[in-house]
Amino acid sequence: MKESLAALFPAEAEIPEAFRIPAPLTQDYYLINGELRRWSGPLQEILSPVQLSGAGAPAAKLIGAAPLLSVEAAREALEVAARAYSNGRGEWPTMSVGERIRCVARFAAAVQEKRAEVVRLLMWEIGKSLKEAEREFDRALSYLRETLEALKELDRVSSRFVIQQGIIGQIRRAPLGVVLCMGPYNFPLYETFTTLIPALVMGNTIVMKPPRFGILLFAPLLEAFRACFPAGVVNTVYGDGEVVLPPLMASGQVDVLGFIGTHKVADALRAAHPRPHRLRCVLGLDAKNPAIVLPDADLDLAVRECLSGSLTFNGQRCTALKILFVHRSIVEQFLERLAAGIGSLSCGVPWQEGVTVTALPEPEKPEFLAELVRDAESKGARVVNPGGGTRSGSFFYPALIYPVSPQMRIYHEEQFGPVIPVVPFDDLRETIDYVVASPYGQQASVFGRDGDLLAQLVDALVNQVCRININSQCQRSPDSFPFNGRKNSAEGTQSVADALRVFSIRIVVAARETDENRDIITNIVRERKSHFLSTDFML
Numbered sequence: 089m090k091e092s093l094a095a096l097f098p099a100e101a102e103i104p105e106a107f108r109i110p111a112p113l114t115q116d117y118y119l120i121n122g123e124l125r126r127w128s129g130p131l132q133e134i135l136s137p138v139q140l141s142g143a144g145a146p147a148a149k150l151i152g153a154a155p156l157l158s159v160e161a162a163r164e165a166l167e168v169a170a171r172a173y174s175n176g177r178g179e180w181p182t183m184s185v186g187e188r189i190r191c192v193a194r195f196a197a198a199v200q201e202k203r204a205e206v207v208r209l210l211m212w213e214i215g216k217s218l219k220e221a222e223r224e225f226d227r228a229l230s231y232l233r234e235t236l237e238a239l240k241e242l243d244r245v246s247s248r249f250v251i252q253q254g255i256i257g258q259i260r261r262a263p264l265g266v267v268l269c270m271g272p273y274n275f276p277l278y279e280t281f282t283t284l285i286p287a288l289v290m291g292n293t294i295v296m297k298p299p300r301f302g303i304l305l306f307a308p309l310l311e312a313f314r315a316c317f318p319a320g321v322v323n324t325v326y327g328d329g330e331v332v333l334p335p336l337m338a339s340g341q342v343d344v345l346g347f348i349g350t351h352k353v354a355d356a357l358r359a360a361h362p363r364p365h366r367l368r369c370v371l372g373l374d375a376k377n378p379a380i381v382l383p384d385a386d387l388d389l390a391v392r393e394c395l396s397g398s399l400t401f402n403g404q405r406c407t408a409l410k411i412l413f414v415h416r417s418i419v420e421q422f423l424e425r426l427a428a429g430i431g432s433l434s435c436g437v438p439w440q441e442g443v444t445v446t447a448l449p450e451p452e453k454p455e456f457l458a459e460l461v462r463d464a465e466s467k468g469a470r471v472v473n474p475g476g477g478t479r480s481g482s483f484f485y486p487a488l489i490y491p492v493s494p495q496m497r498i499y500h501e502e503q504f505g506p507v508i509p510v511v512p513f514d515d516l517r518e519t520i521d522y523v524v525a526s527p528y529g530q531q532a533s534v535f536g537r538d539g540d541l542l543a544q545l546v547d548a549l550v551n552q553v554c555r556i557n558i559n560s561q562c563q564r565s566p567d568s569f570p571f572n573g574r575k576n577s578a579e580g581t582q583s584v585a586d587a588l589r590v591f592s593i594r595i596v597v598a599a600r601e602t603d604e605n606r607d608i609i610t611n612i613v614r615e616r617k618s619h620f621l622s623t624d625f626m627l
């Protein structure tokens with residue numbers, strides 16, 4: 089660690105003009121039924137994890153406030169969404185696909201206008217570096233645009249019908265109802281869009297709740313939602329999730345849960361629904377993605393990928409590498425280079441040029457990470473990198489810990505933060521056994537050069553995880569690739585095209601194959617109500 093901790097926190101006056109929040113932003117309204125309704129109830133104070141120096145110790149900055157809705161207000165938002173859907177007879181679910189596309193395209197243009205404001209809030213609210221915040225914003229919009237392209241393609245193939253076993257069938261896709269959309273704090277905009285946008289374009293109506301952190305950044309977008317969609321199609325709920333969400337689920341009016349967060353919260357939400365087995369869930373959940381570094385790996389490449397895979401956005405990605413298995417014959421070299429890599433990372437405030445290590449938004453996280461490190465140390469591991477685990481307020485300097493063994497909590501628990509556990513291995517079976525026994529099953533990375541061995545490893549992992557990355561870190565992108573997981577890691581698949589499928593249902597218009605029925609079906613296909621999005625058999 090090159091800088092002293094005190095040097096990381098600038099004074100208010102040193103913040104460049106473009107990144108300042110001159111006065112706290114008070115958002116005392118929320119979107120419901122096509123209006124930005126004033127909320128006169130209690131507000132939740134929003135503190136930034138970004139620390140500034142001032143008199144005394146570094147202090148977190150108050151950056152704004154957002155509504156703490158009552159259960160009644162939240163229920164009303166859900167009822168409004170249910171009315172806008174009206175059992176599939178509302179304006180939005182019956183609107184033509186072309187019109188829906190036009191609404192979403194208008195929305196995209198309006199959101200684009202807000203780039204600077206949203207990026208600034210991403211930095212202040214969740215401590216994301218300028219570069220990563222810009223990347224998140226741009227990715228959210230490109231996800232939206234790719235979704236529209238995928239939708240046009242679905243619509244293009246809609247003028248077909250199939251004949252099988254004497255039956256003529258036209259396969260269509262229709263919406264499901266009201267979708268409760270909730271993204272996570274690490275990608276509050278992008279990952280909210282990955283459920284909200286496909287759910288919306290397929291004709292569902294929406295209740296969206298921002299995550300625990302990353303709330304204010306939606307304020308600049310509420311007017312765009314209001315202006316671009318019919319009343320009641322998109323509604324927002326703010327407040328304490330533990331208070332407002334169980335009653336929403338218990339009402340039975342949520343048809344689909346689109347949630348990215350922990351499996352514990354997802355399980356509790358599902359259990360609160362009166363018919364949990366009928367609730368469709370599209371979930372992105374916990375993961376403990378391992379990297380396996382074989383003796384013949386290109387060490388520089390493996391270190392580079394493991395460094396960025398473990399520490400991008402301080403390790404706060406579900407796809408982050410969360411445990412590294414390194415063959416004993418190369419582990420010392422690997423540790424030395426990885427420790428040097430961590431030492432070369434720049435720490436500081438999000439707008440600082442080239443910064444990688446920034447403050448963590450969850451106030452309880454530094455202590456949680458410190459506990460994991462203490463637990464590992466008490467069972468025989470050491471912190472390898474100078475300054476690893478140093479803390480100040482919301483800031484936690486990355487810790488590389490070695491040798492990690494199954495008795496330690498960090499071996500099993502998802503850290504979701506900047507602690508990198510390294511496990512030495514002698515026999516490849518140890519690493520495969522770890523993946524098989526894991527309660528998670530999202531992705532894995534393998535580093536090596538022997539093509540046959542890599543092929544064997546892929547075969548061993550293919551029934552355990554959903555993506556195997558060869559000589560590269562784990563990641564969700566590109567968004568056209570399926571994104572899913574086994575066990576506690578996910579439910580449903582979320583590529584751009586898959587998301588259109590999971591937020592809709594296939595229906596069939598069928599008739600016996602007679603000359604008369606062929607004419608009738610041909611006419612239906614030609615005259616089809618365009619609010620029915622139809623597809624061919626494969627889609």
Ligand SMILES: O=C[C@H](O)COP(=O)(O)O
Binds near residue numbers: 279404408562563564
């Ligand atoms: O937290 C998971 C995000 O989807 C990360 O996406 P990414 O792996 O492409 O950075």
